Amino acid sequence: MATSPPTLNPAQLQAVHHLHGPCLVLAGAGSGKTRVITHKIARLLEAGLAPKEIAAITFTNKAAQEMRERARELVGARAAKDLVISTFHSLGVRILREDGTRVGLKEQFSILDSDDVLGVLRDAGGATDNKLARQWQWTISLWKNLGLNSAAAAAAAKDDDERVAARVMALYEERLAAYQAVDFDDLIGLPLKLLTTDDAARLKWQTGFRHVLVDEYQDTNAVQYELLKALVSHPDERRAGRFTAVGDDDQSIYGWRGATIENLKRLPQEWPDLTVIPLEQNYRSTSAILRAANNVIASNPKLFEKKLWSDLGEGEPVRLVECDGEDHEAERAVAFIQAIRARGVESAGAQAAQGAEVVKFSDFAILYRANHQARIFEQKLRAAQIPYKVSGGQSFFDKAEIKDLCAWLRLLVNNDDDPAFLRAVTTPKRGIGHTTLGKLGEFSGKWKVSLFEALFTESLAAQMSAKALGSLHEFGRYVNELQHRATHTRGGEAARALMLEWLKDIGYEQHLYDTEDNEKAAQSRWTNVLDFIEWVAKRCGGGLANDGSNQIREEQTVLEVAQTISVIISLAERNEEQDQVTLTTLHASKGLEWPHVVLAGVNEGLLPFKADDEEMTAHRLEEERRLMYVGITRARRTLAVSTLRRRKKGRETIQGVPSRFIGEMKLHEVQVREDPRERLKKLRAALQAKVDTTPPPER
DNA sequence: CATACATGAATTTTT
């Protein structure tokens, strides 16, 4: 975090003390917006609001967690506990858990994750390949974010692909309803439906929250806007519009997934008494960096006038690094890191008495446009023995096969876990299709019981064929038996044996080979499965705990371990507080900061991104420019912008065109430093390229 | 002709 002064600046104060009307805070990058939000929460409490009457909405769980933490430091644990600080989606869950029955949901509805959704779509659309299903998933989600249902989508479909997607969407809607399941987009859409169609519910939620704060407001989509509007409206006009929207139009980079800055434009129109407060003082970056950022964004049309400044001094000039290809670029990024560390260590040595800085690896980030760019940087960093972490990479526990097994274990722990039931009952396929599951879902919804409970109900027999019922019962009996065994199997050896037997019973290895056309892929998935089994078995075994506590751990049953599995997973994933260079996409970097940043691959075609078959509209170019702006403003002290003069394309080397955004930065103090050793490398690379392009001898 | 391996290309992401 950038260090901010102990007191709020005038603009921040104004935002914090404006309690009674609609307020839009235009929070430039690094201007202390989380500070404003948390102080405003404190001010609202002071003014007499109860914690549960204040809602602060974020986009990610991480942001929500961080905000609650910061709020707690300010207002104490007691008050912080009851504040409603959550993501849009978890607020949606909360609303639906309380009042979902009023829009036709059963008490215990399931929430499908995107893997589950993909499965349903593949099945509903009769697709054999994931690619098409993924396409549908993306399109349908976008439609839902725009507030369209399948009927509206069908009417608006522009081509055959979209018409097919709309048809699949209709089937998808039917199945979700039958399963009594919702997807992530429904977590916004259904609460909105509730608030617009049910007077009692609307009144309840409108009066329940007396002030709503929204973080990253520029990222809201059409449906989220409507939900917010519904929440902050009020039958008593004097109590309407109690909200604080915090955002930055210059950092709106999620247009492609439905976010729209229309939501910013219409705010002053819909709320004429809106107070707009720009936060322009930046507590993060040097003037040299901010100047480059301001210069770039100046080419975009302005919604609101805003210009960042800081009093952290001019700082080092922004460096422009011109590279001779991707390899070269990665090598120079490594050199940049090593040079700054060498400098830091040196000065730390000289001024050790004054506690001078030591430059850590975690002070660096390499930012790029597309994930695949990370590969070459990983390679070079590894070669240089520099520790790094790639953000956004899929974790072990996100792999489909691990999620399959976790679904089974969750079902053993809690028979009423419907999403787990749906996943387990269809993995591997055992002749229970959507018709049977639809009937089961309908039945469970009607009688307000879980899917698993419904399965053993006598009157279910009237709903389906004897064969379908038989399959369900067989599955149910097997789950019961497995559950029984898992409850009594204690210790690592026994656990391993039980789990292997279980996988054999359900034919999981065969299932992998059946569903994966590539044998190697199936093999690697199976290896993951075995690793997972070992992982669980180890925790079932007794002996010395491996957390360094030197405590003797009791042997556990498989079921006991399964019960704690989600906790262990989240702990394992959080365990990454290490000194590592960060590699991340520009999109995922928003909201973060580092002392030293490399912007990589700043070339026409990549940033701004341009697909061959797509034309570059002004609109798209502006969003790409904002992405560049976000990248620049991540840096606190030094920024290196690297561009490729040459790029490899197949065996050929083609010319690379530096991004127009580089010119827009107006760097007068351009530095293209090239170490003599670098030049040597360059020559060698050129030679190598020649060798590579020489045709091989004929056979 | 079919399968296996190699090679090259690749938006951006959360819930």
Added chain:
DNA sequence: TTCATGTATG
């Protein structure tokens, strides 16, 4: 990394 396409081999 993953995915698709092309080439070589049986």
